[in-house]
Amino acid sequence: MAHARARPNPADGKAPVRRAAGVVAVLFLLIGLLGFVPGVTSDFGDLRFAGHHSGATLFGAFQVSILHNLIRLLFGVAGLVLSRTVTHARAYLVGGGAISLVLWLYGLVVDRDSGANFVPLNGADNWLHLGLGIGMIGLGLVTTRAGR
Secondary structure, eight states, X not given: OOOGGGSOOTTTTSOHHHHHHHHXXXXXXXXXXXXXXXXXXXXXXXXXXXXXXXXXXXXXXXXXXXXXXXHHHHHHXXXXXXXXXXXXXXXXXXXXXXXXXXXXXXXXXXXXXXXXXXXXOOHHHHHHHHHHHHHHHHHHHHTXXXXX
């Protein structure tokens, strides 16, 4: 019986920060695509290009718009491109985490029924952005700490 490690692992030799950035990027791509899938996105007929008038919700919780989904897709593509080097992968995770924290703060202060809520954001999105911000920054720092 062959040992499972006898098969080549494509991740072998790749820095942990590059793998982490790649996984996060793929998750953004997946979520961005799912935002365009009826059934996964509730009230799909209410999906709008942008703004708080979009009544569609991903998984019945996260308010989405076409713009919101496109931003996630672009963020995923950027992550795949940036995950090619350690420096860029770390910048993607830490910088992307910082952007998520800014979105969290923005979601806390913006009037949800105003035109300024152009992405759109709701309470579930705010919690998601807080978690993403902390998680991505943490991954960027932990996977590149000295001695790794």
